[in-house]
Amino acid sequence: MEKRVDFAVIGLGAMGSAALYQLARRGASAVGIDRYAPPHTLGSSHGETRITRQAVGEGAAYVPLVLASHRIWRELEAATGQTLFVDCGTLIMSPRDNQALHHGMPDFVSRSIKNAQAYGVPHEVIDSAEIARRFPQFIGLSGNEWGCFEPGGGYVLPEACIAAQLARAQALGAEIRTGTEVQAVEQDGGGVRITTDRGTVVADQVVVSAGSWCAHLLGAPFDRLLTVTRQLLHWYALDDMSAYGPASPVFIWMHGAKETDYFYGFPPAAGDPRLKVATEQYDMVTTPFSIDRTVAPDESAAMYRTHVQGRLAGATPTVAKAAACLYTVTPDRGFIIDRHPGKDRVVVVSACSGHGFKHSAGIGQAVSQLLVDGRSDTDLSAFSIARFR
Numbered sequence: 001m002e003k004r005v006d007f008a009v010i011g012l013g014a015m016g017s018a019a020l021y022q023l024a025r026r027g028a029s030a031v032g033i034d035r036y037a038p039p040h041t042l043g044s045s046h047g048e049t050r051i052t053r054q055a056v057g058e059g060a061a062y063v064p065l066v067l068a069s070h071r072i073w074r075e076l077e078a079a080t081g082q083t084l085f086v087d088c089g090t091l092i093m094s095p096r097d098n099q100a101l102h103h104g105m106p107d108f109v110s111r112s113i114k115n116a117q118a119y120g121v122p123h124e125v126i127d128s129a130e131i132a133r134r135f136p137q138f139i140g141l142s143g144n145e146w147g148c149f150e151p152g153g154g155y156v157l158p159e160a161c162i163a164a165q166l167a168r169a170q171a172l173g174a175e176i177r178t179g180t181e182v183q184a185v186e187q188d189g190g191g192v193r194i195t196t197d198r199g200t201v202v203a204d205q206v207v208v209s210a211g212s213w214c215a216h217l218l219g220a221p222f223d224r225l226l227t228v229t230r231q232l233l234h235w236y237a238l239d240d241m242s243a244y245g246p247a248s249p250v251f252i253w254m255h256g257a258k259e260t261d262y263f264y265g266f267p268p269a270a271g272d273p274r275l276k277v278a279t280e281q282y283d284m285v286t287t288p289f290s291i292d293r294t295v296a297p298d299e300s301a302a303m304y305r306t307h308v309q310g311r312l313a314g315a316t317p318t319v320a321k322a323a324a325c326l327y328t329v330t331p332d333r334g335f336i337i338d339r340h341p342g343k344d345r346v347v348v349v350s351a352c353s354g355h356g357f358k359h360s361a362g363i364g365q366a367v368s369q370l371l372v373d374g375r376s377d378t379d380l381s382a383f384s385i386a387r388f389r
Helices: 014-025 061-080 108-119 128-134 158-171 211-218 297-308 357-373
Strands: 002-010 030-033 050-052 088-095 124-125 145-150 154-156 173-176 182-188 191-196 199-208 229-240 250-254 261-265 274-278 315-329 337-339 345-351
Touching: 002 128, 002 191, 002 211, 014 030, 014 124, 014 158, 014 229, 014 250, 030 124, 030 158, 030 199, 030 357, 050 061, 061 158, 088 108, 108 124, 108 145, 128 145, 145 211, 154 345, 158 173, 158 357, 173 337, 182 211, 182 345, 191 345, 199 211, 199 357, 211 315, 229 337, 261 297, 274 315, 297 315, 345 357
Parallel strands: 002 030, 002 199, 030 173, 088 250, 199 345
Antiparallel strands: 050 154, 088 145, 124 145, 182 191, 191 199, 229 274, 229 315, 250 261, 261 274, 337 345
């Protein structure tokens, strides 16, 4: 059985659900396809919370995307009555002399401050004494830290964001096919033929936003450019929640000279005596087919010893929950949002290199403009695949 549509979206996680929703908003004939049933725990878009911040140290090109995302999430909240975005504030901090890389960029606090200034993002630059005074959950400070505090930052609820966008897309006329494995994506003069295990879809244009499955699905040059890594999330039990009041922010704390001397975390929800923290690693390469999704106790213990112990008030080594997820990263840790170099009717939205969720709603809007209008209001040139040639 063959289905013909204007647009198809392959992969309905953070990016795909946003793109499908935005296409449906514009009245486009669109179908979304996923091998699982999003939101799920098998890719990169789960784990209860994701940090969002408008003072984006990764680069100025990202800021318009996150600004749009915050607006879209608030619009979705108004339309659905759900909570999607909690603006508890974001604190990014490091020693003043710290030049360690974060998401491929050095001097991350300073870069965040510069982009906040450039885009008029409300923020404060605070020193170690002020961090300790205002945020008692951070202990073991060395005394030479500085930070960029963004009161409008916070976290989004990834599963809720995906579900809300897919529900709205479907209500606006988009078709969603879950439990459907894409076997081939082939372009010819009549469009793009998507062969699945449940029939064929022919679309005028296609978005491939399949995350860690992109390299397998698209082949060259993406099999060379995209690396899949295993990442771990940990929730530790708190034996004292008194330091975590309503003003507790999400945080990114670079505490050493190496790129791995870094972790991030979230304030506990009201009445929830768990603290979610994580770090990042880029040495443990895997695939979505072979990843070990079980987090061993010694992995959580090592995370606690290396990053949490002596730095977060009330955090115990008792693991309340742990989970694995996937990052798909490019050589420069940036995004790819561009047309396939060999298939001009295929727009690739991956990899998002572990810092994409906060931009996803805005990316969906930009990609829908690119497909429907032939151009986006947002400058996407920084995310071109040509930079790797």
